[in-house]
Amino acid sequence: MAIQLNLSAIAVASQTIWRRAKPIVVRDVVILPAMGFLGIIILWWIVALANHELMPTPPEALVANLDYILNPFYERGPGNLGIGWLLLASLRRVLVGFLLGAVVAIPLGFLIGMSRGAMLALNPIIQIFKPVSPLAWLPIALAIFNLADPSAIFVIFITSLWPTIINTALGVSSISKDYLDVARVLEMPRWRRITKIIWPASLPYIFTGLRISLGIAWLVIVAVEMLTGGVGIGFFVWDEWSRLNLSSVFLAVLVIGLTGLLLDFAVGKVQELVTHRPVSRSES
Numbered sequence: 001m002a003i004q005l006n007l008s009a010i011a012v013a014s015q016t017i018w019r020r021a022k023p024i025v026v027r028d029v030v031i032l033p034a035m036g037f038l039g040i041i042i043l044w045w046i047v048a049l050a051n052h053e054l055m056p057t058p059p060e061a062l063v064a065n066l067d068y069i070l071n072p073f074y075e076r077g078p079g080n081l082g083i084g085w086l087l088l089a090s091l092r093r094v095l096v097g098f099l100l101g102a103v104v105a106i107p108l109g110f111l112i113g114m115s116r117g118a119m120l121a122l123n124p125i126i127q128i129f130k131p132v133s134p135l136a137w138l139p140i141a142l143a144i145f146n147l148a149d150p151s152a153i154f155v156i157f158i159t160s161l162w163p164t165i166i167n168t169a170l171g172v173s174s175i176s177k178d179y180l181d182v183a184r185v186l187e188m189p190r191w192r193r194i195t196k197i198i199w200p201a202s203l204p205y206i207f208t209g210l211r212i213s214l215g216i217a218w219l220v221i222v223a224v225e226m227l228t229g230g231v232g233i234g235f236f237v238w239d240e241w242s243r244l245n246l247s248s249v250f251l252a253v254l255v256i257g258l259t260g261l262l263l264d265f266a267v268g269k270v271q272e273l274v275t276h277r278p279v280s281r282s283e284s
Contacts, residue, residue: 044250056247064247081231087255090221090232093149097156098217102210105161109168109206114198119169126162134159134220138227148228155224160217164209171205172198200275207271211264218260 041058048055056064067074072084111118137158141151175198188196225234233252240248272278 054244054246056250061247061250064245065251068248068251079231083233083236083251083255086231086233086236087259089230090225090234091259093152093232094156094214094217094221097153098160098214100153101157101160101213101217102164104157105164105209105213106168106206108161109165109209110172110194110198110202112165112169113172113202126165129158130162130166134216135223135227138224142228148230152221152224152228152232156217156220159220160213163212163216164206167205167209167212168202171202174205175201203275204271207267207275211267211271214263214267215260218256218263222256 045057048057048060068083072082072087074082075085108122112122113119134155137155138151141154142148145151145154221232222234222237225232226238229235233256237249237252240246240252
């Protein structure tokens, strides 16, 4: 009898909590984001009405882009591709350059974080190259590869290195000395210290660096494709602007923003799977 009463009390309490939490969830997940998007659309509409000769209103842009939206993967001859194919081409370049950068940056970050000599040797190089604009690397890449596609990947690679290196080194160097002292007392081999202590403790820092690097890579590819041309969402923006077709430019901006959001969300989910803990809002 007592157990049944307790179960009834728990059920009533959980229903009460759910009733109170449901309006908060709806407000935070649906209403407030919708108000933010509505504010942006209203602002766009006001600016478009003030400069209607060049800038379309939101309904006009929607009508003009219906073909791109409804048929994102069409192929109508050489160079006439749907926006879905252009997005995939840009994503391929970004992911190749980003993954190559991660393969180089994570070991370098470990080396810098674990060795004072490596830190003193490599830190000046990082501090010199880190502030260099991504587009400054493009002429050098074109001189080396003489092709647009590998040059774009190289620029993504070189600009995505620094956040991952710095955050990985910070994570490795921030590990408590007490843990490392205990490992030495237990005569734990160096490789075991790395895999059992240093690597798990530095994973949140590594993923923070990876998320920053991926965001930078996605920013850079649009600018690089504007300059190099070819198939890609960046060149699509420049080509449509050359035709004074701002409706398609607005569509591309929305696609670029949503893709960046999804990329960051995907890396956050991978982080949760690897670290076995949810990513907080401050980290995202």
